[in-house]
Amino acid sequence: MLPIVPDGSDSAPGSRGVYSRYARRYARLVTMPTHTPAASPVPDVTASESTLRRFLHGLPGVDAVGLEARAAALGTRSIKTTAKAYALDLAISMVDLTTLEGADTPGKVRALGAKAVRPDPADRTAPATAAVCVYPDMVPVAKEAVAGSGVKVASVATAFPAGRASLAVKLADVREAVAAGADEVDMVIDRGAFLAGKYLKVYEEIAAVKEACGTDARLKVIFETGELSTYDNIRRASWLGMLAGADFIKTSTGKVAVNATPANTLLMLEAVRDFRAQTGIQVGVKPAGGIRTAKDALKFLVLVNETAGADWLDSHWFRFGASSLLNDLLMQRQKLATGRYSGPDYVTVD
Amino acid sequence: MSDARLSVLKTYKLYVGGKFPRSESGRVYEVTDVKGDWLANAPLSSRKDARDAVVAARKAFGGWSGATAYNRGQVLYRVAEMLEGRRAQFVHEVAGAEGLSKSKAAAVVDATIDRWVWYAGWTDKIAQVVGGANPVAGPYFNLSSPEPTGVVAVLAPQESSFLGLVSVLAPVVATGNTAVVVASERSPLPALSLAEVLATSDVPGGVVNILSGRTAEIAAPLAAHQDVNAIDLAGADEALAKELETAAADNLKRVVRPQPVDDWSATPGLERLTAFLETKTVWHPTGALGAAGSSY
Numbered sequence: 001m002l003p004i005v006p007d008g009s010d011s012a013p014g015s016r017g018v019y020s021r022y023a024r025r026y027a028r029l030v031t032m033p034t035h036t037p038a039a040s041p042v043p044d045v046t047a048s049e050s051t052l053r054r055f056l057h058g059l060p061g062v063d064a065v066g067l068e069a070r071a072a073a074l075g076t077r078s079i080k081t082t083a084k085a086y087a088l089d090l091a092i093s094m095v096d097l098t099t100l101e102g103a104d105t106p107g108k109v110r111a112l113g114a115k116a117v118r119p120d121p122a123d124r125t126a127p128a129t130a131a132v133c134v135y136p137d138m139v140p141v142a143k144e145a146v147a148g149s150g151v152k153v154a155s156v157a158t159a160f161p162a163g164r165a166s167l168a169v170k171l172a173d174v175r176e177a178v179a180a181g182a183d184e185v186d187m188v189i190d191r192g193a194f195l196a197g198k199y200l201k202v203y204e205e206i207a208a209v210k211e212a213c214g215t216d217a218r219l220k221v222i223f224e225t226g227e228l229s230t231y232d233n234i235r236r237a238s239w240l241g242m243l244a245g246a247d248f249i250k251t252s253t254g255k256v257a258v259n260a261t262p263a264n265t266l267l268m269l270e271a272v273r274d275f276r277a278q279t280g281i282q283v284g285v286k287p288a289g290g291i292r293t294a295k296d297a298l299k300f301l302v303l304v305n306e307t308a309g310a311d312w313l314d315s316h317w318f319r320f321g322a323s324s325l326l327n328d329l330l331m332q333r334q335k336l337a338t339g340r341y342s343g344p345d346y347v348t349v350d
Numbered sequence: 351m352s353d354a355r356l357s358v359l360k361t362y363k364l365y366v367g368g369k370f371p372r373s374e375s376g377r378v379y380e381v382t383d384v385k386g387d388w389l390a391n392a393p394l395s396s397r398k399d400a401r402d403a404v405v406a407a408r409k410a411f412g413g414w415s416g417a418t419a420y421n422r423g424q425v426l427y428r429v430a431e432m433l434e435g436r437r438a439q440f441v442h443e444v445a446g447a448e449g450l451s452k453s454k455a456a457a458v459v460d461a462t463i464d465r466w467v468w469y470a471g472w473t474d475k476i477a478q479v480v481g482g483a484n485p486v487a488g489p490y491f492n493l494s495s496p497e498p499t500g501v502v503a504v505l506a507p508q509e510s511s512f513l514g515l516v517s518v519l520a521p522v523v524a525t526g527n528t529a530v531v532v533a534s535e536r537s538p539l540p541a542l543s544l545a546e547v548l549a550t551s552d553v554p555g556g557v558v559n560i561l562s563g564r565t566a567e568i569a570a571p572l573a574a575h576q577d578v579n580a581i582d583l584a585g586a587d588e589a590l591a592k593e594l595e596t597a598a599a600d601n602l603k604r605v606v607r608p609q610p611v612d613d614w615s616a617t618p619g620l621e622r623l624t625a626f627l628e629t630k631t632v633w634h635p636t637g638a639l640g641a642a643g644s645s646y
Contacts, residue, residue, distance in 0.1 A: 334576075340600065341401050343408070343577025 040207075041279040046243055049200040056199055059239060062231035062267060071262035074306055075299040084298070088333050089127050091297040091325075092119060094315045096154055096286065098133040098323050099350075100161075100254065106141045108350075109134055113145025115348055120330050122346070123337065129326065130315040131184060135160070136173060139180035154184035154220070158209060161224075161253035163188035167205060174212040185213050186220040188253060189237065191227045199240055206244035220248035220286055226258030234264050238271035248284040254321060259289025262299060269307040282311065288321025294332040297325060323350065362392045362538075364399060364562065365545030367406030368555015374398045379563070381539060384449030392538045395563035397571040400530065403559035404575055407501040407528040410556030415498045415526040419474035426470035426524060428551040433463045436547060440512065440540060447511045447537030461615045462513045469520035469623075476525060476623055484631070491634045496627040498526035499604060500579030503572040505532045505565055507584045512540040513614045518584050521622035523557055530578070531560045532569055534585065538562035566590050573597040580604035580626050584611075 040046045045055045079087055097116045099108060112132055120126035131152035134142045142153045155177035159165035165173075174185055187209045193201045206221055213219045221241040225234050241249045249268055252259040265287040272283045285308070291297055297320060304312050312318050327347040334342040362381075363370040377394035393399075414422070433440065437459055445455035477496055484492040502522045507514030511534045522529045533541035545560045561568055565585055573581055573594040581598050583591045583606060591608050598605050606625050 340574040340576055340597075341404065341571060343404075343575070346576055 040243060040245075041281055042243060046200075046203060049198075052199045052203060052240075053197070056236040056240060059232075059235055062235055064231050067231060067267060068263045071266045071303065074266075074302050075262055077299075077302045079298050079302070085333075085336050087298050087301050088294060088329055088336065090313065091294065091301060091320065092329050092333070093127040093130060094319050095129040095326050095329070096131045096133045096288070096319045096321050097129050097326060098254070098288070098321055100133070100135060100156060104135065104138055106138070109138045109141045110145045111348075112350060113142050113151070115326070115350065116151045117146055117149040119326060120333065120347075123334070126330065126333060130319055133186065133321065136177040136180065136182070139177055139182045143181040152183040153181065154186055155180075155182035156186045156188075156222075156253075157182075158187040158205075160186070160188055160222075161255040163190050164192070167208060170205070171208060171212050174209050178213060178217050182217055184218045184220060184248075185209070186222055186250060188222045188224060189241070191224055194228070194233070194237060194240075199236075203240055203244045206241060206246065210245040218247040219245065220250045220284075221246040222250045222253055222288070224253055224256060225251045225260075225264045226256040231264070231267055234267050235271060238268050239275070242271065242275045242281070242283050246283060248286050248319070250286040250288055250321065252287075252289045252321075254289030256289075260287030260291055260300075260321075262303060265300060266303050266307055269303060269312070272312070273308045282317065284317040284319065285312065286319040286321055291320055291322050292324050292328065294325070294328045297329065360390060362390055362542045362562070363545075364393050364395060364403075365542070365549065365558070365560040366399065366403045366556075367409070367559065368549060370545070370549070371399075373563070374402065377563075381537065383446045389446055390539060392542065392562045395532075395561040395568050397568065399561055399563075400568050400571045401575070403530040403561060404501060404503075404572070404577055406556035406559055407530050408577055410554055411498075411500060411528045413554055414523070414528055414557045417526070419477065419526075422524065422526065423470050423473035425552045426473065426520070427467060429547060429553060430463050430466045430470060432547045432551040433459075433466060433544075436543070437463075439543060443540045443543055444512045447534075447539055448509075458510075458513050458615075462516045465513065465516050465618070466520050468618075469524045472521075472620075472623055473524045473526075476620070476627075479620065480624055480627065481629070486633075489636045491632075491636055493632045493634070495630050495632065496525070496624070497630045499626045499628050500527060501530065501577065502527045502626050503530045503532070503569070503575075503578050503581040505569055505581070505583055505585035506534050506541060507611070507614070508534050508536060508565070510534075510611075510614045511537040512544075514584070514611070515541050515544070517614055517618055518582055518622065519558065521618075522582070522626055523553075525623055525627055527580070527626050528557045529559065530572060531558065532565050532572070532585065533560055533562045535563070535565045569594055570597065573603070574600065576601050578603060580606075582606040582622075582625070583608045 046052055097112055099112050116129040116132045128151050131154045132142050133154040136155045136157055139153055139155045157173040157177045158170035177185055189202050210219050223237040228234050238249050251264055268285050272285055276282050304318050330347050331342040363372055373393040373395050375396035378391040379394045381389045381392045383389055440459045441455045444458050445452055481495045484494055486492040504518050504522055519529055519531055541560050542562060548558050572578055574597040581603050583594060586594055586608055595605050
């Protein structure tokens with residue numbers, strides 16, 4: 001059932017004005033509850049190219065200056081002692097330990113798997129990471145490496161990172177990854193189609209991939225925010241992805257110059273917050289690429305808590321796509337435990 | 351219009367990673383001459399400044415230790431050239447810091463520049479002196495080669511603010527290490543001005559990092575830091591040195607204990623050059639032995 005939010009009656013904190021404007025627009029489009037939420041939470045919006053376009057272009061514009069100022073302001077919080085210890089452990093448990101190189105070998109993936117399960121072999125109280133993220137052909141190796149632990153295996157698919165292949169090829173890519181045992185699939189959207197305004201094509205592609213994932217694998221949709229040029233586009237892509245059934249929306253592939261920034265992650269967190277308020281469906285967020293220090297990671301956690309709320313402060317709903325970040329988190333953790341600054345000699349080289 | 355110019359006061363800053371930041375803590379302390387008259391405000395570094403300096407030094411280590419010894423010598427000689435150009439400034443600062451007459455301060459500055467040149471000359475000679483070919487019983491060449499140990503924390507001598515500083519800093523960087531220097535607590539100004547010389551003389555950023563402040567406060571995290579390979583305790587008093595040596599033991603840092611130095615201008619010898627070197631020994635087969643039992 002879709003809740004239809006009457007004007008001004010929403011209970012979400014903050015930004016009431018914008019929010020009720022949102023709801024008004026939404027209420028017009030969502031005229032009656034649907035009985036098939038699995039297909040689309042809002043069939044009227046996604047009924048045709050033109051309704052989808054009208055909806056996406058009807059989303060409120062993003063105040064770029066305000067967004068960046070808010071993201072920067074939230075980055076100034078001072079997080080110390082016990083709060084820091086909690087945040088570091090939480091951040092470690094949210095890491096999708098990633099290796100997406102042409103030079104990936106089974107040995108490297110096994111090493112990564114071992115590290116994901118036991119990040120700090122010298123300190124068994126360090127939590128495991130959320131997942132390892134690899135290319136589809138490495139999924140069986142990764143699966144074996146993390147077997148018996150709670151660590152998930154995520155696989156990029158759909159002609160990652162460019163996404164320039166036919167739908168049949170992309171779906172075959174996804175099916176292969178899922179068949180090999182991937183718990184999570186990270187797909188890239190067709191940025192070319194999105195920028196050309198063919199929103200329905202992007203929507204249908206995501207929906208098809210979601211179907212190929214079946215019920216076993218969670219779908220993360222990568223927008224490659226660095227290629228979408230504007231904040232408005234990022235907001236539209238976020239809603240498009242969520243409408244099409246994404247379980248996670250993810251900023252970037254990590255393969256372009258501009259990756260996850262606090263501002264675009266904040267924007268996506270606002271989108272998942274509003275989406276849940278409107279549809280009751282919770283969607284996760286995964287910033288990826290460019291987050292290298294524990295300090296940065298903590299800033300992102302503040303964004304999550306202050307924007308989406310504590311419900312998202314869990315590895316089920318928030319992830320970091322990163323590789324070198326984990327070492328810095330571990331070094332900071334060692335510093336907190338021993339009082340001595342740690343060094344790269346005390347974490348693994350990967 | 352008035353004839354009197356407004357005075358342009360100098361803001362002394364730290365030198366970390368080739369940049370001139372203020373202390374992360376935002377603190378400063380008053381530096382006075384020996385009579386107690388105010389000279390300037392110097393940054394009062396915190397442990398986070400020390401941490402940042404170690405990160406910068408570690409980052410610079412690969413490039414500096416990988417540079418050829420000859421190139422390091424050229425760069426260090428360039429520092430001496432720049433020091434020469436700023437001689438008047440250093441004479442003024444050393445005179446103020448140590449309460450010396452102008453002529454005595456000039457002699458100290460000259461000795462300091464000479465000291466720097468002396469160490470610059472050693473960069474490509476130390477390997478011949480402390481390394482070499484070892485005779486072994488087998489068809490191998492066996493070569494010992496001195497290698498820099500890594501990031502070295504240097505507590506500069508408290509009394510000799512310039513000559514003493516260069517006497518402990520130059521051997522560390524001449525052999526290819528990178529340094530985090532804690533300047534003399536009471537008279538840090540010559541050290542902070544030396545940073546400006548280093549920044550303009552081809553020394554890569556991060557090779558030398560200079561902090562000012564309370565020696566005990568900055569030295570403690572440096573001595574305990576797991577990513578610092580060695581520490582020179584020249585500027586620590588007996589009690590502090592003991593405490594720091596204990597902290598340094600945890601990751602097996604090389605430690606140079608403070609030794610009483612009566613005269614910094616005396617020829618220093620090779621002791622400080624070799625203190626921060628590791629000996630790498632390489633075995634290399636000479637090739638198949640001929641019928642005569644020798645490959646030569």
